[in-house]
Amino acid sequence: MDNEICADNRFTGKARSKERLRLLLFLCAVPLLLIFSLMLGPSGIGLPDTQTGAGNAIIYLRLGRLLMGMITGAALAASGVVFQALLRNPLAEPYVLGVSGGAGLGATLCILAGSGLLSTLGLPVIAFAAAVLTLMLVYGIASQGSGGHPSVYSLILSGVIVSSICSSIIMFLVSTASVEGLHNVIWWMLGSLQPVSGDQQLLSALFVALSLFGIWMLSPRLNALSLGRETAHYQGVNADAVIISGLLLATLLAATAVSLSGMIGFVGLIVPHVMRALFGPDHRRLVPLASIGGGTFLVVCDAVARTLLAPVEIPVGVITALAGGPFFLVILQRRMKQAWIA
Amino acid sequence: MENDALTFTNVSSGYKHRKVLDNVSFTVKEGEFVSLIGPNGCGKSTLLKTASSLLKPLSGKVELFGRDVMHIKPQVRASLLGVVPQKIETPMAFTVSEIVMNGRISLSGRWGAFSGRDHDVVERCMIYTDVSSLRDRYFTELSGGEQQRVALAMVLAQEPRMIMLDESISHLDINHRQEVLQILMNLNREKQMTIVLVSHDLTLSAGISDRFLLMESGSLVKAGTPAEVLEPELLSRVYHCDLHVQQDPYTGFIQVSGALDTLRRRKRLGKQVHVIAGGGSGIELYRRLLIDGFEVSTGVLNRLDSDAEAARALSIPAVLEQPFSPVGHEAFESALRMIDACDCLLVSQVPFGSGNLINLKLAETALEKGKAVYLSAGIEERDYTAGKAANALFLSLLGKGAKPWGNIHDLMAMLHAGTEQSV
Numbered sequence: 001m002d003n004e005i006c007a008d009n010r011f012t013g014k015a016r017s018k019e020r021l022r023l024l025l026f027l028c029a030v031p032l033l034l035i036f037s038l039m040l041g042p043s044g045i046g047l048p049d050t051q052t053g054a055g056n057a058i059i060y061l062r063l064g065r066l067l068m069g070m071i072t073g074a075a076l077a078a079s080g081v082v083f084q085a086l087l088r089n090p091l092a093e094p095y096v097l098g099v100s101g102g103a104g105l106g107a108t109l110c111i112l113a114g115s116g117l118l119s120t121l122g123l124p125v126i127a128f129a130a131a132v133l134t135l136m137l138v139y140g141i142a143s144q145g146s147g148g149h150p151s152v153y154s155l156i157l158s159g160v161i162v163s164s165i166c167s168s169i170i171m172f173l174v175s176t177a178s179v180e181g182l183h184n185v186i187w188w189m190l191g192s193l194q195p196v197s198g199d200q201q202l203l204s205a206l207f208v209a210l211s212l213f214g215i216w217m218l219s220p221r222l223n224a225l226s227l228g229r230e231t232a233h234y235q236g237v238n239a240d241a242v243i244i245s246g247l248l249l250a251t252l253l254a255a256t257a258v259s260l261s262g263m264i265g266f267v268g269l270i271v272p273h274v275m276r277a278l279f280g281p282d283h284r285r286l287v288p289l290a291s292i293g294g295g296t297f298l299v300v301c302d303a304v305a306r307t308l309l310a311p312v313e314i315p316v317g318v319i320t321a322l323a324g325g326p327f328f329l330v331i332l333q334r335r336m337k338q339a340w341i342a
Numbered sequence: 343m344e345n346d347a348l349t350f351t352n353v354s355s356g357y358k359h360r361k362v363l364d365n366v367s368f369t370v371k372e373g374e375f376v377s378l379i380g381p382n383g384c385g386k387s388t389l390l391k392t393a394s395s396l397l398k399p400l401s402g403k404v405e406l407f408g409r410d411v412m413h414i415k416p417q418v419r420a421s422l423l424g425v426v427p428q429k430i431e432t433p434m435a436f437t438v439s440e441i442v443m444n445g446r447i448s449l450s451g452r453w454g455a456f457s458g459r460d461h462d463v464v465e466r467c468m469i470y471t472d473v474s475s476l477r478d479r480y481f482t483e484l485s486g487g488e489q490q491r492v493a494l495a496m497v498l499a500q501e502p503r504m505i506m507l508d509e510s511i512s513h514l515d516i517n518h519r520q521e522v523l524q525i526l527m528n529l530n531r532e533k534q535m536t537i538v539l540v541s542h543d544l545t546l547s548a549g550i551s552d553r554f555l556l557m558e559s560g561s562l563v564k565a566g567t568p569a570e571v572l573e574p575e576l577l578s579r580v581y582h583c584d585l586h587v588q589q590d591p592y593t594g595f596i597q598v599s600g601a602l603d604t605l606r607r608r609k610r611l612g613k614q615v616h617v618i619a620g621g622g623s624g625i626e627l628y629r630r631l632l633i634d635g636f637e638v639s640t641g642v643l644n645r646l647d648s649d650a651e652a653a654r655a656l657s658i659p660a661v662l663e664q665p666f667s668p669v670g671h672e673a674f675e676s677a678l679r680m681i682d683a684c685d686c687l688l689v690s691q692v693p694f695g696s697g698n699l700i701n702l703k704l705a706e707t708a709l710e711k712g713k714a715v716y717l718s719a720g721i722e723e724r725d726y727t728a729g730k731a732a733n734a735l736f737l738s739l740l741g742k743g744a745k746p747w748g749n750i751h752d753l754m755a756m757l758h759a760g761t762e763q764s765v
Contacts, residue, residue, distance in 0.1 A: 088432075
């Protein structure tokens with residue numbers, strides 16, 4: 001692929017070979033980490049014996065969670081990449097524009113409303129619809145008086161406000177929920193990679209795959225937009241179209257992740273930063289690498305979460321921040337300059 | 343060469359609540375090198391944004407190579423027109439070569455992949471603008487001048503037929519400024535690339551441009567050859583300062599200068615000017631008079647009037663009356679003493695009503711004592727007295743030798759001429 005040439009062109013000589021080595025290490029580490037996560041579980045460490053029925057069931061269960069983790073992590077990380085690029089702000093992530101909050105509110109309503117078809121296939125669709133509505137609301141508020149081109153600051157500000165309104169409503173709903181509904185909602189809010197129904201997994205995987213492809217197609221234009229709307233316009237980029245389709249795709253990703261696994265923080269904010277620090281900000285590489293990195297990171301965290309205090313399962317969101325935080329801080333502290341200079 | 347590259351037909355443009363360009367019409371021919379000049383805030387950047395369809399014209403039509411710019415596809419537009427903005431910024435750590443690569447976005451294939459030719463063009467543009475040694479540096483860490491050259495390389499990588507530069511060379515050191523101008527001239531001559539340069543260096547632009555477009559507060563004042571546009575009187579009026587234009591009779595080299603003359607005037611002239619003002623009409627007069635070295639006094643003004651506040655801020659002696667009150671006897675007497683001390687008297691574009699009409703009596707007194715009096719023209723529209731008393735008084739003053747003034751530039755010229763005569 002021609003993209004290879006661009007990767008080569010980032011640096012010459014020593015710097016380039018160092019970067020190649022880093023990429024090679026990363027691509028080797030991913031399958032190893034995935035296999036490692038298959039070996040962890042409350043039933044014991046090591047690959048279960050696939051000859052027995054029980055072993056088969058266990059490996060099947062672990063593969064299911066691996067799939068859930070890959071989909072959710074990739075969606076969250078890629079969504080964060082897009083939000084950070086479009087808003088040109090290092091604090092941007094799926095939560096900051098209220099998108100996750102909106103999706104969470106939609107999903108909470110869905111869970112509390114009851115079971116049946118609605119909560120299987122309906123959940124991702126309703127979460128997405130709620131997220132898009134939130135995005136439109138945030139965009140609409142931020143656009144007031146700006147001539148249709150909201151500034152980054154007004155977007156972030158109105159996003160944070162709408163987001164906290166959403167979480168207030170979720171809190172209210174939770175406080176009035178029945179005991180049975182309460183358990184479901186709380187467990188979901190903490191974030192968990194418990195496999196959902198096959199239909200929902202398939203639908204979510206489809207959503208995520210299509211969105212990732214769409215974002216990857218946008219990635220050269222995301223590069224241009226990181227120079228600002230005006231410069232991107234001069235480069236022949238239809239800036240408004242890219243911003244709106246980018247926001248929609250990132251919203252679809254965030255909503256899918258939320259409807260699959262609940263509110264898992266940290267991945268959407270930190271994984272893009274670390275990938276940018278390691279491999280540079282060129283979105284043609286950053287989008288696929290952050291997706292792989294985010295997925296793998298979440299899979300490993302989940303494996304740790306279900307093993308550490310077995311048979312009690314720790315919410316995966318706890319592990320992402322507790323274990324991932326210090327690890328990523330070290331990387332960022334050493335290589336921050338390679339990611340953001342602001 | 344004869345095709346039109348950029349045509350503005352009666353274009354008005356601007357932002358939501360603020361019209362910046364007002365009915366601008368001009369044509370830039372393909373292959374021309376045009377300098378766009380004018381004071382800060384006159385609408386040069388808005389013109390660039392309108393030409394590149396970043397701003398939609400409120401009325402009128404912008405054509406790029408014969409096509410309505412609002413209807414050209416973005417990718418096609420990028421191949422016609424490249425714009426080097428005043429400054430480009432990115433918060434992310436892109437390297438220089440990654441930045442320049444952005445110039446090829448509109449030309450890349452369906453899958454966003456860049457071909458070998460794309461890389462060749464980027465390489466050539468980086469060599470051209472002397473940034474290839476910076477290729478692995480982070481763009482954000484470069485100096486302002488280096489960033490400008492990278493921005494130029496990025497725009498050149500678009501391979502556009504026309505380039506507009508928005509004050510892009512003002513950040514460059516003298517060596518790179520010459521180099522960049524040389525690059526632009528080469529592109530212009532060898533590749534027939536049309537170039538529009540927003541410039542503040544009139545002398546430099548005069549040497550390289552085919553034509554000048556001179557703008558003043560949103561309008562195109564004059565278009566023509568450098569010699570036609572660089573008239574001292576026109577420039578002095580537009581830029582609100584004295585400018586001198588010298589043309590070498592043998593080489594045709596045009597030089598615009600102004601700084602020295604202004605500096606010489608900084609010394610005190612020892613001349614006292616009394617200003618009759620009010621309602622903010624005096625602020626600009628105070629400023630210009632002080633800059634040009636006159637001693638200034640003013641009054642009678644009402645307290646809290648914006649001119650009274652300005653006089654206080656500028657330490658100008660002023661006679662003050664109570665807020666919103668007619669000028670009383672006491673204030674008038676002290677103003678008369680100020681008139682005795684002054685060399686000449688100015689009446690600003692202040693409206694007259696029954697409360698301040700008496701100020702014109704001060705002008706009459708000054709005239710009777712043989713002092714020069716300058717009255718702002720157009721009193722008819724500012725006369726709110728019963729029976730048009732101010733208008734009548736103006737006419738009688740003009741009959742007794744007071745001089746009318748229209749704009750501040752002419753006024754300052756008259757004042758300086760007056761002082762030199764009396765010296």
